[in-house]
Structure formats: C-alpha cells, structure tokens
Amino acid sequence: MSVSLVSAVLCCGAATFLLLNWRRRRTVQRKMKEAKWRREHTIEKMEKAARKFKEQNPGHQPSSILSFTLPQLLGKLRDGSLSPESVFYTYMDKALDVTRELNCVTDYLDDSESQLLHMKSQGKKGLLFGVPISIKDSIDCKGHDSTLGLVKRLQKPATVDAVVVQVLKQQGAIPFVKTNVCQSLMNYDCSNLIFGQTVHPVDHTKTPGGSSGGEGALIKNGGSILGIGTDVAGSIRIPAAFCGICGFKTTGNRISKRGIVPSICGQKSVSVGVGPMARDVDGLVLCLRALLCDKMFQLDPTVAPLPFSEEVYSSSQTLRIGYYTTDSFTMPSPSMKRAVLETKHLLEKAGHVLVPFKPLKIEHFMTTIVPAGLFADGGATFLESFQGEPVDPNLKELLLLAKLPGWLRRLLSWISRAISPRLSKVLRSMKEKSVNQLWKFHTEIEEYCHEFIAKWKRLRLDVMLCPALGPAFKIGFPGKLSVGASYTVLYNVLDCPAGVVPVTTVTEKDEDDLKTLRGHYNDMWDRTFVKAVEGAIGLPVAVQCVALPWQDELCLRFMKEVEKLSREKERNC
Structure with a gap:
C-alpha cells in the first residue's frame, strides 16, 4: 500500500471521527435544549393552572394553608374544612415561587390534576388524602423521565409508576412535581447540565446538599409539605441537614425500590435506603404509616411485610x-x-x-470498604453513564479518578502516600475485583457489620x-x-x-x-x-x-x- 493511500485512509478516518463527534455533540445540545424547553412549558402550565384557580376563588387564603403542619392539614382535609383543590393549587403556586428563586423543580406531574378530579368521586380517604407530595427525579413517575441529570436518560419516560408512587396515590397523596438532583446521584451537591444548579434556601452561595437536594430546598421554603428521596451515602440526610428539615432513611428493604433508578446498577456493597423528607418528624411518621401497608407488600413481595409498629413508636421508656x-x-x-x-x-x-x-476502624472503612464497594468493577459501570455525556464540573474530580487506568492509580497511590495517606489508600482501593475477590470482600463487609453491632450490643x-x-x-x-x-x-x-x-x-x-x-x-x-x-x-x-x-x-x-x-x-x- 502506498504512502499516499495510507495518508488518505488516515485522513478519511480522522474526518469521519470528527464528523461523528460533532454530530454527537449536536444531538446532546439539541436534547438539552428540548429538555429545558419542556421544563419551561410545564412551568407555564403550572402557572396557568394556579392563576385560573386564584381567579375562580378570589377569597382564597393560601398563607393559612401553608402554615399548617402535615397532621393539621390532614385533619382539615378529612373533616372537609379544606378542599383538596385549595391545598393542591396553593402548594403548586408556592412551588413555582420557590423554584424561581432556588431552581429545584424539574418537572410537573400533570396527571396530578386528573387524580385531583378523580378524588371527588372517591368515597375512601387514604392516610394521606389530598396531600400534594414532591418526588425526587430518580423515582419513576409514569410518562415522565427519570434523568439522574444525564442527557442519555432524556426522552425515555417511565412506563409505570414506581411502587412507592403507586402506594402514595392509593393512600390519597397527590405527587405533583419532580425535583432536581446532582448528575448521576454520585455527589452531595445538586447540579447538572440539563437543569442547572439548585441553591440553598438561605444562602445562595451554598448548596442545599444532594443528591435529594431539590427536595430539601423545596420543602424548606414551603413549596412542598412532604417529599420522597433516596439515600446511598447520605443523599436524604445531608440535604435535610443542610437545609434545616427532617429526613429519614429506612432500613434498605423496608420500602420498595422497584421503579427507582440507582446511581450504580448492580452495586450491593452499600445499601440504598428510601425515605421521606418533611418539615418535622410528624411528617416523616405519617408518611411511613402510609407506605408500610398491604398495597406495597402486594406490589413488591421482596419487601419485608412489616407494618408500622405504633407500640414501638409511642413507647415512653x-x-x-x-x-x-x-x-x-x-x-x-x-x-x-x-x-x-x-x-x-x-x-x-x-x-x-x-x-x-467510638465507631470502629473508620479510616479503614472510608479508605478501603466504601471505595472498594462502590467501585468493585474498577468504576466501569459508573463510567458507562458518562459515555458521550457532558460532565458537570462538580463531578470532574471523581470522574477523573474513575477513569484512571489501574497502573496509573497504583502509581499515584504510591506517590501520594507521604503527602495524603488517605487519598493514597482510596486510590489503591478503587480497583476491579475478580468474582473470588468480590466474595471475599463481601465477607469482610459482613464481618465489619457484625463487629460494629456486637460492640453496640455489649x-x-x-x-x-x-x-x-x-x-x-x-x-x-x-x-x-x-x-x-x-x-x-x-x-x-x-x-x-x-x-x-x-x-x-x-x-x-x-x-x-x-x-x-x-x-x-x-x-x-x-x-x-x-x-x-x-x-x-x-x-x-x-x-x-x-x-x-x-x-x-x-x-x-x-x-x-x-x-x-x-x-x-x-x-x-
């Protein structure tokens, strides 16, 4: 083959690569633009619905509704002194105000209005009758995307509600908005390149935390009275703490995770919890009472069929x-x-x-067990989420570590040993394991848990x-x-x-x-x-x-x- 022919083939290959790369970037930009347009459209739809309700009800007093605790609100909905419509449109209007300031709502669940109309003909009132509820982006709602802040997950609406959403609806709650998360859920900030940065309710230079940060910000500033989040390393508790609300992560298999998109599919070393976020503990308890019911146990037989124990909760010992x-x-x-x-x-x-x-062996736990568990495949599954994906600046450091080849991680681990021993150990732990190594690692985790709980029991x-x-x-x-x-x-x-x-x-x-x-x-x-x-x-x-x-x-x-x-x-x- 002549030199000129080789050069021509290489040039064609390079041109084809550049063209495909350009087309991919254009596709990504188009999908992001369309997603932002859809969000603007749904926000406009919410504004129109809220405005229409206010015009039809000139004597409406939203401030009193927003001041009620969840038990108070439920009491007034049940005795008929408040209508579900007045509560729904009050919170819709407030959610709009909050998201204009904090950028926390990503989608409007427009079938909530149909659910509201259907409630009029229902005789049965569930435990959360008429309560508007916000839902974290990663929890499936039929007809809507669960993006995790990733462009590749746009325009892939869920075909069915997550089990937790189905149970909430059956209990009379009205899921009405989805809320912002950090890209891939693997960070406790709250930003992505599709919907942008959610800011702290009190200080806009601060983060509301993550990954359930949209929930934390919306609830803190009154745009929701109750929300559902997920937690793989603090993703409910950190935003709740940062924002000044209450958040609760259940035991991993207490609430169904069917229909909830995980940050790293197949990862089993670190247990994911699902749970409520609310202004106070009473709100959390009411939500758990509603979720731990026969409906959930029927929809997901893998969940432990344990109803809420009033005896344990009401004890005064x-x-x-x-x-x-x-x-x-x-x-x-x-x-x-x-x-x-x-x-x-x-x-x-x-x-x-x-x-x-004194917690046991926390240095070993944080530098070995956690990174080795989350990245037992060397980070391959995590990196799959970012193939062809623009990266949020807040994730670039973690992504860089995940992308490093094994030999370079080992080299950097050796170099950084004297400067930063903790970083050195983390780098050494982020390596791909064989099946045999993974089973031994899971045994190590079990032994750590037994040792920790044994000390607790002693x-x-x-x-x-x-x-x-x-x-x-x-x-x-x-x-x-x-x-x-x-x-x-x-x-x-x-x-x-x-x-x-x-x-x-x-x-x-x-x-x-x-x-x-x-x-x-x-x-x-x-x-x-x-x-x-x-x-x-x-x-x-x-x-x-x-x-x-x-x-x-x-x-x-x-x-x-x-x-x-x-x-x-x-x-x-």
Whole structure:
C-alpha cells in the first residue's frame, strides 16, 4: 500500500471521527435544549393552572394553608374544612415561587390534576388524602423521565409508576412535581447540565446538599409539605441537614425500590435506603404509616411485610443512647460538635442514659470498604453513564479518578502516600475485583457489620446520637470532599435506619472557632473542609439519630424526642 493511500485512509478516518463527534455533540445540545424547553412549558402550565384557580376563588387564603403542619392539614382535609383543590393549587403556586428563586423543580406531574378530579368521586380517604407530595427525579413517575441529570436518560419516560408512587396515590397523596438532583446521584451537591444548579434556601452561595437536594430546598421554603428521596451515602440526610428539615432513611428493604433508578446498577456493597423528607418528624411518621401497608407488600413481595409498629413508636421508656462527636476521620465543624453535645445534655436532663461510643476502624472503612464497594468493577459501570455525556464540573474530580487506568492509580497511590495517606489508600482501593475477590470482600463487609453491632450490643444501646454533616457547604465543594459523607455512609453499609433533626444554627463563636480548627490528619481534605463550611452564621445544623437494622420506628421515636427537647429549649431561650 502506498504512502499516499495510507495518508488518505488516515485522513478519511480522522474526518469521519470528527464528523461523528460533532454530530454527537449536536444531538446532546439539541436534547438539552428540548429538555429545558419542556421544563419551561410545564412551568407555564403550572402557572396557568394556579392563576385560573386564584381567579375562580378570589377569597382564597393560601398563607393559612401553608402554615399548617402535615397532621393539621390532614385533619382539615378529612373533616372537609379544606378542599383538596385549595391545598393542591396553593402548594403548586408556592412551588413555582420557590423554584424561581432556588431552581429545584424539574418537572410537573400533570396527571396530578386528573387524580385531583378523580378524588371527588372517591368515597375512601387514604392516610394521606389530598396531600400534594414532591418526588425526587430518580423515582419513576409514569410518562415522565427519570434523568439522574444525564442527557442519555432524556426522552425515555417511565412506563409505570414506581411502587412507592403507586402506594402514595392509593393512600390519597397527590405527587405533583419532580425535583432536581446532582448528575448521576454520585455527589452531595445538586447540579447538572440539563437543569442547572439548585441553591440553598438561605444562602445562595451554598448548596442545599444532594443528591435529594431539590427536595430539601423545596420543602424548606414551603413549596412542598412532604417529599420522597433516596439515600446511598447520605443523599436524604445531608440535604435535610443542610437545609434545616427532617429526613429519614429506612432500613434498605423496608420500602420498595422497584421503579427507582440507582446511581450504580448492580452495586450491593452499600445499601440504598428510601425515605421521606418533611418539615418535622410528624411528617416523616405519617408518611411511613402510609407506605408500610398491604398495597406495597402486594406490589413488591421482596419487601419485608412489616407494618408500622405504633407500640414501638409511642413507647415512653427511657432510652440508653450511644453518642460520639467525631468519627475520627472527617473532622466535625464546631457547630456539628456543639449540636451533639447540647442534644446530649438535653437528653440526659430528660432522664435518658448517654454512653460514649467510638465507631470502629473508620479510616479503614472510608479508605478501603466504601471505595472498594462502590467501585468493585474498577468504576466501569459508573463510567458507562458518562459515555458521550457532558460532565458537570462538580463531578470532574471523581470522574477523573474513575477513569484512571489501574497502573496509573497504583502509581499515584504510591506517590501520594507521604503527602495524603488517605487519598493514597482510596486510590489503591478503587480497583476491579475478580468474582473470588468480590466474595471475599463481601465477607469482610459482613464481618465489619457484625463487629460494629456486637460492640453496640455489649454497651446495651437502644439508639445512637452522632453528628450530621454541616453546615451547608459552598457550591462546588462536595465534589472535592466525597469523604465528608463518612458520617452518613457508615449507616448505609450497616443498613441501619437513620435520620436527621435540625437542633441549632451556626453562631459567631462557631465561626471564630473554625479559624483555628485542625483536622485529624491536617491534610488537603481537612483544609478544604474548613473552606467549605466557612461563612455560615445563621445556617441550620442537625444531629443524626440511628437505630439497629429493622428498628425504624425506634429511630423515629428517638428523633421525635430530640425534636421535642430542642423545640422546648428554643421556646425557653
């Protein structure tokens, strides 16, 4: 073959590659443009419907409806003093106001209006009769995309509602909007290149957290009274803590996950939890009562058929509570530590017994077990989501680590050993495993869980009080601090029910103390953490409440106790 022919073939190949790449980019840009147009169209549809209702009901008083707690709202819907229409259109109008400010709603579930009309002819009133409810993007709603912030998932509407959505509807709730997430769900910020950045309800330079960040922002500013999220490493608890609302992750198999799109398909090392997000614990409890019903057990026989235990939740027995202020891996901010200690003091005054606890082997857990579990295939499944996909800047660091070939990861691990031992161990753990290695790894996880729970049992603990990550990070920082999820991902691997309750806000003293804070390692991650949380005076801070697997009602009972004592303290100040 002549040199000129080889050159011609190479040129043609290069031209074809460039053309295909150009066409792919054009297709991606077109799909993103169409998605943004569809969202604008659905927002306009919501505006039109809300405006029409207000015109037809000039005496309507939305402020009183928005001020009701969920139990109060349900009471008025049941006795007929409020109509489902008045509640529905009030929350629709408020959701519009909130999303104009915070960018949290991504889609309008327009069949909600049909459901509203159908309710008039229904005699039966479910446990959530007439309650508008917001749904995280990754949870399937028939006729709508579950994008995960990925262009490739656009224009692929779900053919059936997720089981959790079907049960909510059967209980009389009205799912009416879907909310924003971070791209791929593998970050605790809340941005993607389709729908943009969702911002914090109080400080727009901060993130609302993620991946259920759209839910957290919408509920905090009153655009929803109840929402459903998912949690693989804190994706309910972190945005709830950042925004100052309550969030609860159930034991992994307590609520059906059928119809919920995971971040990494097939990953089993870190348990995914589903759960509610609400203004208060009462809202969480009402939602769990409604979901844990025969309808869900029939639709998904793989879910444990355990109805809500009123006996456990309503118990008033004294609790024996383990507690810690740091996991000795991610340094707690001054407000995180103070929140735990102040809550400990309140619980002791109320007669509960508090027992110091030190989590087991957290450095090994965070640098070996978690990255080795999430990336047991070397990151191949995670990377599949990004083939031909534009990447959100907040994910670029994680994506870069996942893309590194094994030999380069090993080299970088060796180079960084002296500078950042934690990063070195993480890089070494993100390697592809053989089936034999994966089975041994799963055995290691089981042994870790048994050892952790054995220590819990030796101390005769009922529940655990520990820090919730906070205050809210500056936008962009979660992508630099994946390790910040150490306080939450622990209880995904252990498969414990866990929730967060806001108990305080950042003070000037907290901010001053932050200036001299040194972490457990004083490495780049510790220094980045200080930058992430600074400038947060007045932002909410939560504590995390945990129980052993399948003790969801006990965890909620503990959360209710923490909420009650914190509110009493606030009233008396």
